[in-house]
Amino acid sequence: MLGNLGKSLTNTMKKLAGMTIIDEKTIKEVVKDIQRALIQSDVNINLVLKLSKRIEDRSLNEKPPKGITPREHVITIVYDEMVNLLGKEPHELEITDKPYKIMFLGLQGSGKTTTIGKVCRFLQKKGFSPAVVCTDTWRPAAYEQLKQLTEEMQIQLYGDPDNKDAVDLAKKGLKTFKSKKIIIFDTAGRHKEEKDLLNEMETLSEVINPNESMLVIDGTIGQQASEQAKAFSNATNVGSIIITKLDGSAKGGGALSAVAEIGAPIKFIGTGERLDDFEIFDPERFISRLLG
Numbered sequence: 053m054l055g056n057l058g059k060s061l062t063n064t065m066k067k068l069a070g071m072t073i074i075d076e077k078t079i080k081e082v083v084k085d086i087q088r089a090l091i092q093s094d095v096n097i098n099l100v101l102k103l104s105k106r107i108e109d110r111s112l113n114e115k116p117p118k119g120i121t122p123r124e125h126v127i128t129i130v131y132d133e134m135v136n137l138l139g140k141e142p143h144e145l146e147i148t149d150k151p152y153k154i155m156f157l158g159l160q161g162s163g164k165t166t167t168i169g170k171v172c173r174f175l176q177k178k179g180f181s182p183a184v185v186c187t188d189t190w191r192p193a194a195y196e197q198l199k200q201l202t203e204e205m206q207i208q209l210y211g212d213p214d215n216k217d218a219v220d221l222a223k224k225g226l227k228t229f230k231s232k233k234i235i236i237f238d239t240a241g242r243h244k245e246e247k248d249l250l251n252e253m254e255t256l257s258e259v260i261n262p263n264e265s266m267l268v269i270d271g272t273i274g275q276q277a278s279e280q281a282k283a284f285s286n287a288t289n290v291g292s293i294i295i296t297k298l299d300g301s302a303k304g305g306g307a308l309s310a311v312a313e314i315g316a317p318i319k320f321i322g323t324g325e326r327l328d329d330f331e332i333f334d335p336e337r338f339i340s341r342l343l344g
């Protein structure tokens with residue numbers, strides 16, 4: 053379980069290697085290294101401080117269990133504290149009700165449309181045939197982009213580029229696909245004002261009454277991630293998070309901060325532009341990446 057994490061913390065942990073007693077000074081040094089790694093990975097500073105305080109307190113006060121070296125014990129504590137935030141096991145997308153309504157949220161450019169395609173592909177592979185409703189009346193090409201994407205995958209789409217009323221589109225989409233097992237709602241990612249976008253999400257959320265609202269966050273945006281998550285979470289009930297663009301150099305610390313901010317689990321990550329560049333979120337790998 054500690055394999056990857058142990059490796060990624062190698063340099064830090066070298067300081068502890070071979071020691072049987074780890075004193076306060078050494079622990080403080082190690083915690084500093086962890087702080088540095090987390091800050092470089094864009095984790096929110098308040099969260100870094102909170103996490104490192106817990107790691108320090110526990111490392112100083114808890115006795116290593118029998119057979120565990122002090123070094124392993126500190127690694128375990130670091131891992132434990134991160135897992136407390138992210139959860140240990142991957143979170144499944146469970147299709148419980150029929151229709152299971154998934155509402156997508158996210159700012160323009162976050163990768164929301166691409167991610168809808170990826171989730172559709174994921175669900176198709178599991179034997180489902182989801183339908184998609186386009187309620188984005190702001191971006192002129194939104195419907196066209198979804199049309200192309202869904203046609204390729206032979207997925208049914210409801211939308212009307214001439215209708216500028218998102219709520220009406222949602223209602224009609226609900227009616228059109230009421231007998232489907234899964235309905236996915238695309239929403240706008242931009243308005244003239246952010247406030248208007250969030251108001252629209254609140255109203256849409258009341259009308260759609262989704263089983264799950266999935267927030268798509270660009271993994272490269274760093275510190276802004278928690279703000280975004282908070283804003284969407286105040287307007288709707290965000291049930292899960294998808295982090296995109298983790299194929300680049302971004303380490304996803306912003307995403308971790310977003311999770312800590314709103315408490316919703318990350319379910320998937322996007323790792324490229326193609327439909328198959330999509331993975332079930334693996335907490336342990338993510339933690340290794342953050343600290344690596």
Ligand code: GDP
Pocket residue numbers: 158159160161162163164165166167241296297298299300321322323324325329
């Ligand atoms: P939307 O405005 O939120 O609907 O965003 P789009 O789905 O149109 O995506 C915006 C850009 O991000 C496009 O160029 C996508 O190809 C790209 N994109 C989306 N997801 C990923 C990802 O996981 N990795 C990379 N590298 N690019 C992505």
